[in-house]
Amino acid sequence: MSMKVTVEKNELVIRMPLQKPAASKSGKTKVVATTRGNVKTGTKIHGAEIILGLNAYIKPDEDSE
Numbered sequence: 001m002s003m004k005v006t007v008e009k010n011e012l013v014i015r016m017p018l019q020k021p022a023a024s025k026s027g028k029t030k031v032v033a034t035t036r037g038n039v040k041t042g043t044k045i046h047g048a049e050i051i052l053g054l055n056a057y058i059k060p061d062e063d064s065e
Contacts, residue, residue: 005041005050014054021058029057 003016021030033056041050 003035003039003041003052003054005043005052007043007045012050014052016054018056024057028060030060031055031057 003014005015006013016033016035018032019034021032023029024031033054035052035054038051038053041052043050
């Protein structure tokens with residue numbers, strides 16, 4: 001998983017590649033990006049490192065794009 005996290009103009013910017021939609025554990029959605037749990041980002045704010053857990057998904061009937 002390749003992810004870049006930055007702070008720009010007081011906004012958290014997360015960049016990571018999309019993956020081919022894959023069934024979630026429940027099978028109710030299809031995952032298109034995930035960190036697979038919480039990960040250290042290497043980016044700091046107020047002296048503390050930002051830790052991020054991200055799951056991006058679509059509903060199965062919306063994956064035609």
